[in-house]
Amino acid sequence: MESPPPTPAEDCCVKVAVHIRPLLGDEKLQACKDVVSVVPNKPQVQLGTHSFTFDHVYGSTGTPSSSMFEDCVAPLVDGLFQGYNATVLAYGQTGSGKTYTMGSGCKDGSQTGLIPQAMNALFNKIETLKDQIQFQLHVSFIEILKEEVRDLLDPNSSNKSDTANGQTGKVNIPGKPPIQIRETSNGVITLAGSTECSVQSLKEMADCLEHGSLSRATGSTNMNNQSSRSHAIFTITVEQIRKPNTGDANLNETMGDEYLCAKLHLVDLAGSERAKRTGSDGMRFKEGVHINKGLLALGNVISALGDEKKRKEGAHVPYRDSKLTRLLQDSLGGNSRTVMIACVSPADINAEETLNTLKYANRARNIQNKPVVNRDPMSSEMLKMRQQLECLQAELCARGGGSPGELQVLREKIAWLEATNQDLCRELHVYRSRGIAIDHSEMDTKVDDSFCEEPDVLKRSMDSSDYQMSEGGDSGVIDEEAAKEWEHTLLQDSMDKELHELNKRLEQKESEMKLFGGFDTMTLKQHFGKKIMELEDEKRAVQKERDRLQAEIQNLSATSDGQTQKLQDLHSHKLKSLESQIQDLKKKKDSQVQIMKQKQKSDEEAKKLQDEIQFIKAQKVQLQHKIKQEAEQFRQWKASREKELLQACIYYCHLKKEGRKNEYERHKLQALNQRQKMVLQRKTEEAAMATKRLKELLEARKSNRDNTVTSNGNGANVQSNEKSLQRWLDHEVEVMVNVHEVRHEYEKQSQVRAALAEELAVLRQVEEFASKGVSPPRGKNGFSRCKQFYFNLFYILF
Numbered sequence: 001m002e003s004p005p006p007t008p009a010e011d012c013c014v015k016v017a018v019h020i021r022p023l024l025g026d027e028k029l030q031a032c033k034d035v036v037s038v039v040p041n042k043p044q045v046q047l048g049t050h051s052f053t054f055d056h057v058y059g060s061t062g063t064p065s066s067s068m069f070e071d072c073v074a075p076l077v078d079g080l081f082q083g084y085n086a087t088v089l090a091y092g093q094t095g096s097g098k099t100y101t102m103g104s105g106c107k108d109g110s111q112t113g114l115i116p117q118a119m120n121a122l123f124n125k126i127e128t129l130k131d132q133i134q135f136q137l138h139v140s141f142i143e144i145l146k147e148e149v150r151d152l153l154d155p156n157s158s159n160k161s162d163t164a165n166g167q168t169g170k171v172n173i174p175g176k177p178p179i180q181i182r183e184t185s186n187g188v189i190t191l192a193g194s195t196e197c198s199v200q201s202l203k204e205m206a207d208c209l210e211h212g213s214l215s216r217a218t219g220s221t222n223m224n225n226q227s228s229r230s231h232a233i234f235t236i237t238v239e240q241i242r243k244p245n246t247g248d249a250n251l252n253e254t255m256g257d258e259y260l261c262a263k264l265h266l267v268d269l270a271g272s273e274r275a276k277r278t279g280s281d282g283m284r285f286k287e288g289v290h291i292n293k294g295l296l297a298l299g300n301v302i303s304a305l306g307d308e309k310k311r312k313e314g315a316h317v318p319y320r321d322s323k324l325t326r327l328l329q330d331s332l333g334g335n336s337r338t339v340m341i342a343c344v345s346p347a348d349i350n351a352e353e354t355l356n357t358l359k360y361a362n363r364a365r366n367i368q369n370k371p372v373v374n375r376d377p378m379s380s381e382m383l384k385m386r387q388q389l390e391c392l393q394a395e396l397c398a399r400g401g402g403s404p405g406e407l408q409v410l411r412e413k414i415a416w417l418e419a420t421n422q423d424l425c426r427e428l429h430v431y432r433s434r435g436i437a438i439d440h441s442e443m444d445t446k447v448d449d450s451f452c453e454e455p456d457v458l459k460r461s462m463d464s465s466d467y468q469m470s471e472g473g474d475s476g477v478i479d480e481e482a483a484k485e486w487e488h489t490l491l492q493d494s495m496d497k498e499l500h501e502l503n504k505r506l507e508q509k510e511s512e513m514k515l516f517g518g519f520d521t522m523t524l525k526q527h528f529g530k531k532i533m534e535l536e537d538e539k540r541a542v543q544k545e546r547d548r549l550q551a552e553i554q555n556l557s558a559t560s561d562g563q564t565q566k567l568q569d570l571h572s573h574k575l576k577s578l579e580s581q582i583q584d585l586k587k588k589k590d591s592q593v594q595i596m597k598q599k600q601k602s603d604e605e606a607k608k609l610q611d612e613i614q615f616i617k618a619q620k621v622q623l624q625h626k627i628k629q630e631a632e633q634f635r636q637w638k639a640s641r642e643k644e645l646l647q648a649c650i651y652y653c654h655l656k657k658e659g660r661k662n663e664y665e666r667h668k669l670q671a672l673n674q675r676q677k678m679v680l681q682r683k684t685e686e687a688a689m690a691t692k693r694l695k696e697l698l699e700a701r702k703s704n705r706d707n708t709v710t711s712n713g714n715g716a717n718v719q720s721n722e723k724s725l726q727r728w729l730d731h732e733v734e735v736m737v738n739v740h741e742v743r744h745e746y747e748k749q750s751q752v753r754a755a756l757a758e759e760l761a762v763l764r765q766v767e768e769f770a771s772k773g774v775s776p777p778r779g780k781n782g783f784s785r786c787k788q789f790y791f792n793l794f795y796i797l798f
């Protein structure tokens, strides 16, 4: 029977719904007009001359908001039970109704909101499946406030209400390490250090939501008197473990695997805002800046993912630009089914922001995600075993009137399969608990933000102390793997840092460049050139006037009368003023020349700066390329390593199965041997009897012959005696031969049994290798010998 093929990643676009809230009391008081309209019976929204089509439109004259859960979120909740991750994301301007829509505010809407409805649906479904599946539920609730991730469920931190600025929120215990975002080797984003509350009931989960919501940072602004000042992410993790021996045929459709795990992220983003309109200053203003920064980064990610051309070219997606985008990496363009709810206000005073939200949401529709079933490699082997078991059970039913011998064989096979299944279940459980223990110890040690990666099931089993390699070479494999991951993390980290440095330098150079900017060099040059020419002209005119006056003074000094003297004085005075004008003009010209020189120098500097910017940009592109290339190389290496591990795991399971089969066959052979031994004994006894009788017969024959010699007249009688004696003799010889054959067969089988025991030991050895995730040696003690062994077994049995 073939094992089920791994589920291929399905391409699915991010679904976008628009939720239009009604006009609020304040807006009505300000006589605001409703400017957002919905095209009847179509998911189409119009705002002025703009028209947008979405997957759904709720509120206003569109579909009633009460259908939102069934249309958008219920399918995602169902998907969790098949192992698919999901995300619901509320986006929109401040005061547009995100918290109301999500129901994460613990006030109005908290019962009709999407999160409470999702929790209800989840527990309703669990109730129907709890007999067949064991569920483990965990919740975490975090917020991102001013680029810092905060744990809303941390029992050790306290809630604070800072009345001075109307701020409420969580206060972390000083000294507690901050929550860190990590990426595991298979690209899954995890939060290290956040509280994961295990919940058993709807009430417990609702309590967590309420507790976290109360701890969330909110504050009052002109646009919303209880405005969320942070991005909040409520995550529900659903782990499913199939209970053994559930004969429910329908279950196969619900859960084919032994173990599934899926996460539902419910995200209430902080609203985009304009400081002018929210009237925020001081701390509130700073919050607004961070909020907008995070949303800008989100917008850039959406743009990069939503642009088909860029996507095809494999353009860089700036997930690392903010904590929000890093955390939502899987939800946008990754392993998740995602729904975005764009919340908008219909009021004319918000028209501009509403238009922005609609454009943003429209772009998000183009994002393609690739959700996959989060299954466990061990589970598929279990599934295979179970299918085999079911097949045998069906066969057994179909052969209701079969011979008791056949039924017995089938029953034994079923018992063996069930035992195998249980063994595998136990093993799975051990692996899982080892994994959890390793996770915990990783948390405790916290070596480095980027190094700690969640090991997968196989790695856990390999790392655990019970499975330490017996030979130095095997542990070397693991060391090498850890070293490679370590090296990759360090490299990525250092390249990230380098990129960050380059970005900083680029930013600095660009802002320096801005200082040079704003002037048109050519125009300035022309302006100053013209100015200098004008000054030259003016200087020449003044010099000409001076020369004319000097000549006039000379003429006047020749005719010196009283009138002339007066005129001469006047001219001399004028001359002096002209001289000083000339000096002024000279100075002006010099300063203009100086300015021109400075301009030229600054032009050169700007050119140099421009070259530097180009150089940094080129370096940045190169580095980004290098980061991508290294990540790809690592991904490929990791994928091949994981494939290898998976093969080892499958091989290991195969060996386990074969080992059990071997035991079973050996057992059968032993029983057969026992029977043969008894036959042999009986035959040996028969042979002894036969020998005895033979002797008697020979005696009788001899005396028969003697009789022939002595009583010659009785010839016919003697002949018939002789014939019957010969028949007896032949029969006894046949018995002897038969006994000999049986003995020979018995000896042959004893040898096989010994070989079987030896091969079983080999098999155990190989199995031990496989259990450590290392390919078994294929030489002297390896697979080829196993194969030979099965060949022998087959030959003997059939």
Ligand SMILES: Nc1ncnc2c1ncn2[C@@H]1O[C@H](COP(=O)(O)OP(=O)(O)OP(=O)(O)O)[C@@H](O)[C@H]1O
Binding pocket: 020, 021, 022, 024, 059, 065, 092, 093, 094, 095, 096, 097, 098, 099, 100, 101, 108, 224, 226, 227, 228, 229, 269, 270, 271, 272, 343
């Ligand atoms: N669909 C709706 N029906 C009635 N009232 C609504 C609706 N949506 C929102 N409101 C009201 O609008 C106000 C603002 O809503 P809410 O706090 O959910 O906005 P927000 O988008 O989360 O704002 P912020 O980003 O500032 O946190 C609240 O008083 C809420 O009760």
